[in-house]
Amino acid sequence: MELLCVPGAGGSARAFRPWVAALAPELTVRPLNLPGRGRDTPVSSLVEAATRLMARIPADEPYALAGHSMGALIAYELARQVCAEGTLAPPEFLVVVAARPPHLSSGAAVTGLLDAEDDEFLDGLVALGFADRAARNSPMRALFVPTLREDLRLLAGYQRVRAEPVPVDLLAWHGLADPSTSEAVTAEWAGYTSAGFAAAVFDGGHSFPFDRTAEVAERLRAHLNVH
Numbered sequence: 001m002e003l004l005c006v007p008g009a010g011g012s013a014r015a016f017r018p019w020v021a022a023l024a025p026e027l028t029v030r031p032l033n034l035p036g037r038g039r040d041t042p043v044s045s046l047v048e049a050a051t052r053l054m055a056r057i058p059a060d061e062p063y064a065l066a067g068h069s070m071g072a073l074i075a076y077e078l079a080r081q082v083c084a085e086g087t088l089a090p091p092e093f094l095v096v097v098a099a100r101p102p103h104l105s106s107g108a109a110v111t112g113l114l115d116a117e118d119d120e121f122l123d124g125l126v127a128l129g130f131a132d133r134a135a136r137n138s139p140m141r142a143l144f145v146p147t148l149r150e151d152l153r154l155l156a157g158y159q160r161v162r163a164e165p166v167p168v169d170l171l172a173w174h175g176l177a178d179p180s181t182s183e184a185v186t187a188e189w190a191g192y193t194s195a196g197f198a199a200a201v202f203d204g205g206h207s208f209p210f211d212r213t214a215e216v217a218e219r220l221r222a223h224l225n226v227h
Contacts (some may be wrong), residue, residue: 001062001092001209003027003220006078007034007051008069009130009155010148015068015210022217026224027064028190032091034151035069043148046070046158057088064092068209070155072099075168076192082107083166093169093223094193096177097209101162101188106130106180111156118145129206146220163191171223172199173216175208198223 003023005016013031016072022028035052036043045051046061051075057063067075072095079094100106106128113124123133125148135141170193174181183201190197202215209216 001027001064001133001175002030002058003064003066004053004056004075005029005031006065006066006067006071006075007031008071009151010144010166011068011071012037018210018213022213023220026221030056034074036150043154046064046074046179047077047081049154050074050081054081054088055077057082061090062089062092064094066095066097066098067099069099069206070151072096073102073105073155073158076102077119079166079168080164083168090166090168093171094166095173095220096172096189097173098175098181098206099172100181100185101163102187103163104185105155105158105160107156107158110152114156116150121149122146126134127179132207141179165194166193168195169193169196169223171200172197173209173219174199174201175201175204175206176201177205178208 007013007015013033016029016031023029032053035049065075065079069220075094076096079091082088083090109128113121119136122131122136126133170191171185174186186199200219202212204211
């Protein structure tokens with residue numbers, strides 16, 4: 001089974017490389033890059049990003065979806081579109097990681113930071129749990145800050161106030177030390193599936209899925225063994 005993985009704001013497919021070896025051979029991890037990067041035509045919304053990613057779904061093989069942070073919202077929108085259109089098989093399951101559900105999204109929290117100076121922008125993201133303090137002094141920040149801003153503009157413009165449950169098992173995970181999520185907030189994802197739901201908490205902050213790859217792999221294998 002393929003596991004299509006969507007990175008968060010400012011991230012890339014490289015973020016999921018540790019999952020490739022950790023989840024083999026049960027799952028073939030396919031990290032995806034967000035549409036609209038580089039020379040690609042920009043996207044205007046998270047929904048459009050999901051629409052473009054539909055081309056990456058295997059037509060004749062079982063697959064599942066996973067997304068981190070903003071990527072979790074895109075993964076949900078991708079599952080929603082697939083189920084609504086009915087031309088492709090739905091995913092076997094959906095994993096939303098370190099993400100608030102659509103009706104409680106972080107869009108409002110980031111809106112006020114989008115036009116701030118770089119230092120204030122990064123400090124605000126650190127306070128929200130979305131960035132590491134080291135980002136402020138990174139020699140690469142002139143390269144990643146513009147991309148991060150543009151991605152967060154998509155998050156700021158995302159609105160879905162009513163739960164639209166999909167007939168797909170949904171796993172919702174959050175980090176114990178992540179200020180952007182909590183057990184109560186993560187539990188709200190239950191309203192977005194009409195199938196099975198399971199929430200879990202991991203040690204770590206917003207980037208726990210990449211810091212605790214072995215635990216993530218163990219949890220996914222446990223789900224596969226049950227189903």
